[in-house]
Amino acid sequence: MDRSRRNFFLGAGAVTVGAAALTAAPPAEAATSPAGDPAHRWAMVVDVRKCVGCQACTVACIHENHVPDNSFRTIVSTYEVTERGKAGTYMLPRLCNHCEDAPCLPVCPTGATFQRADGIVVVDNSVCVGCAYCVQACPYDARFINHATQTADKCTFCVHRVDAGLLPACVETCVGGARVFGDLKDPDSAVSKLLKAENPKVLKPEQGTQPRVFYVGLDPRFDGKVDGTPTLWKPAAQKHDSKEHV
Amino acid sequence: MDTQIVELVNVTREVAWLPWAVQYFFLIGLSVGGVLLSLPGIAFGRAEWRKLGRVALVVGLTCGLAAPVALLSDLHQPGRFWHFYVVARPSSWMWWGSLFVPFYVAALLLYAWAAFRPELADHGRGEGRIAALYRMAAQGEGCARLTRMAALLVLAAGALVALYTGVEVALVKARPLWNTPFLPVQFLMTALAGAAGLVLLLNRVVGDGDRGVEEQANRLLAVALGGVMALGAAWFALGLFGLDATHAQALASVAGSEAWRVTAVWAVLATLVPFVIALAKPVGTGWITGLIAVHSAWMFRWTVFIGGQSLPKTGAGFYEYALPAGPEGMLGIVGTLGLWVLLLAVVTLVLPTPPKPLPAPGPQRAAHGRTVAAE
Numbered sequence: 001m002d003r004s005r006r007n008f009f010l011g012a013g014a015v016t017v018g019a020a021a022l023t024a025a026p027p028a029e030a031a032t033s034p035a036g037d038p039a040h041r042w043a044m045v046v047d048v049r050k051c052v053g054c055q056a057c058t059v060a061c062i063h064e065n066h067v068p069d070n071s072f073r074t075i076v077s078t079y080e081v082t083e084r085g086k087a088g089t090y091m092l093p094r095l096c097n098h099c100e101d102a103p104c105l106p107v108c109p110t111g112a113t114f115q116r117a118d119g120i121v122v123v124d125n126s127v128c129v130g131c132a133y134c135v136q137a138c139p140y141d142a143r144f145i146n147h148a149t150q151t152a153d154k155c156t157f158c159v160h161r162v163d164a165g166l167l168p169a170c171v172e173t174c175v176g177g178a179r180v181f182g183d184l185k186d187p188d189s190a191v192s193k194l195l196k197a198e199n200p201k202v203l204k205p206e207q208g209t210q211p212r213v214f215y216v217g218l219d220p221r222f223d224g225k226v227d228g229t230p231t232l233w234k235p236a237a238q239k240h241d242s243k244e245h246v
Numbered sequence: 247m248d249t250q251i252v253e254l255v256n257v258t259r260e261v262a263w264l265p266w267a268v269q270y271f272f273l274i275g276l277s278v279g280g281v282l283l284s285l286p287g288i289a290f291g292r293a294e295w296r297k298l299g300r301v302a303l304v305v306g307l308t309c310g311l312a313a314p315v316a317l318l319s320d321l322h323q324p325g326r327f328w329h330f331y332v333v334a335r336p337s338s339w340m341w342w343g344s345l346f347v348p349f350y351v352a353a354l355l356l357y358a359w360a361a362f363r364p365e366l367a368d369h370g371r372g373e374g375r376i377a378a379l380y381r382m383a384a385q386g387e388g389c390a391r392l393t394r395m396a397a398l399l400v401l402a403a404g405a406l407v408a409l410y411t412g413v414e415v416a417l418v419k420a421r422p423l424w425n426t427p428f429l430p431v432q433f434l435m436t437a438l439a440g441a442a443g444l445v446l447l448l449n450r451v452v453g454d455g456d457r458g459v460e461e462q463a464n465r466l467l468a469v470a471l472g473g474v475m476a477l478g479a480a481w482f483a484l485g486l487f488g489l490d491a492t493h494a495q496a497l498a499s500v501a502g503s504e505a506w507r508v509t510a511v512w513a514v515l516a517t518l519v520p521f522v523i524a525l526a527k528p529v530g531t532g533w534i535t536g537l538i539a540v541h542s543a544w545m546f547r548w549t550v551f552i553g554g555q556s557l558p559k560t561g562a563g564f565y566e567y568a569l570p571a572g573p574e575g576m577l578g579i580v581g582t583l584g585l586w587v588l589l590l591a592v593v594t595l596v597l598p599t600p601p602k603p604l605p606a607p608g609p610q611r612a613a614h615g616r617t618v619a620a621e
């Protein structure tokens with residue numbers, strides 16, 4: 001049984017999720033407040049064995065969240081690994097880990113960054129002063145300054161979609177079914193079952209942040225700062241010009 | 247195992263704390279350093295330190311007034327600075343800083359006013375509108391007790407600023423290079439060295455080139471640079487011998503980089519050379535030791551902030567950094583420098599260095615004249 005595929009997730013647990021998009025009456029999830037529903041603890045399990053590195057998630061995220069040029073809320077880090085004369089490719093989707101003990105939270109001097117009751121870490125960009133302290137504090141390089149808003153930005157698990165009973169855009173679009181999203185407080189959810197069955201790992205466990213993005217098939221050589229030759233690929237050479245976003 | 251990893255696709259995160267932040271930490275450090283150097287002569291009545299204290303106070307005042315502008319500019323939403331003051335966020339050292347910085351600037355202005363009151367009063371002893379303005383600014387004669395009280399206040403505020411600026415950065419566990427208890431002390435010691443360096447320069451540029459001040463400042467500089475080297479050696483030893491995991495990780499993260507090795511050699515030379523000169527020849531070398539010391543204090547902060555942010559937290563190798571020409575880069579640096587020069591011009595225009603006492607007549611005068619001409 002292929003439990004981690006998107007179709008399974010949708011079929012097994014998310015009939016209401018599909019209905020949310022089709023019916024006028026919102027499901028129960030859509031009624032949750034902006035502070036989140038404490039009855040849920042949203043999380044993601046990424047099965048790197050199924051990731052094909054197509055970057056569909058990267059593109060879907062950019063479109064869904066209007067992420068500016070040269071910025072990424074999620075990306076699939078791709079590595080060429082040569083071992084005993086054989087070369088292979090390793091893909092590692094990266095995003096905000098929505099940590100249980102998120103180091104970006106206590107450093108925020110204005111309270112713009114906060115964690116909802118359902119565990120999703122968000123930034124109120126009408127409050128954020130763009131001091132970038134949270135950018136420094138995040139051990140995963142998941143945060144950046146959005147030059148359209150001049151505030152801190154990051155993955156929100158597509159909170160607007162989740163509140164409407166939908167899946168995050170990256171999960172929805174993942175062709176390999178590598179990304180699975182769900183509720184840790186529901187023992188029958190796909191993520192809960194994967195956690196029990198696969199014993200997935202997290203990035204940088206030594207930081208003690210308790211990430212809520214888990215990885216199945218995570219090679220320990222990639223769970224922290226990767227020791228390798230850096231990428232030759234860089235974002236577009238043209239520098240951000242704040243005027244173009246005004 | 248013979249494994250080779252090449253990163254094909256990854257994100258490059260740009261620096262989020264801009265050169266404005268370097269300027270802020272540099273200027274606020276020099277300001278606190280200048281205030282500390284001014285205390286013996288200005289506040290605690292040590293006559294032999296009085297002249298150096300005056301120059302150090304000018305350093306503290308001008309740098310302390312320019313620094314908050316750089317800090318504000320480093321915010322990507324500077325117009326929202328008031329958001330700091332409508333919440334209580336005691337878990338954030340930056341929030342504490344938003345309280346400490348205005349407290350420090352207010353205490354600094356009070357201290358400078360109290361210290362300069364006798365000079366203001368002196369300028370006010372005359373006729374005309376300007377003299378009246380001086381009298382208004384002086385509000386009477388100097389008061390040693392008030393100066394001492396203000397000095398204690400600015401000392402407390404300066405200690406809080408030194409504490410928060412260091413701890414704020416040192417607590418960032420995500421960056422091993424920053425996450426060291428050495429960093430607050432390193433910031434303070436390099437700030438003292440930079441302040442002594444700037445005293446040496448201002449003694450020449452806007453002061454009267456007093457040789458006694460030069461010698462005192464060079465001695466102080468040597469002490470501060472000695473402290474900087476001791477701290478650097480201890481940090482390096484902890485990393486090199488693996489005595490502490492974070493330090494070892496920090497050292498390992500940069501040890502393989504040719505650019506970082508060059509930077510390390512440069513930093514050692516920029517500390518060792520003025521240290522040796524200041525010890526061996528404390529008179530007549532103020533220009534060179536001062537310039538190198540100021541450069542060294544600035545470079546330390548540039549390396550910590552810009553260099554530190556060029557280390558990816560998850561990706562391979564290093565992020566590239568090229569100094570932009572606009573406000574996010576060179577313009578910010580030059581603009582801050584320009585603001586400081588303006589403040590220095592205003593302060594020295596309002597409070598010109600008191601004239602030297604008339605030199606003694608006879609051969610001594612001629613000798614002095616030759617010495618000056620030979621410089």
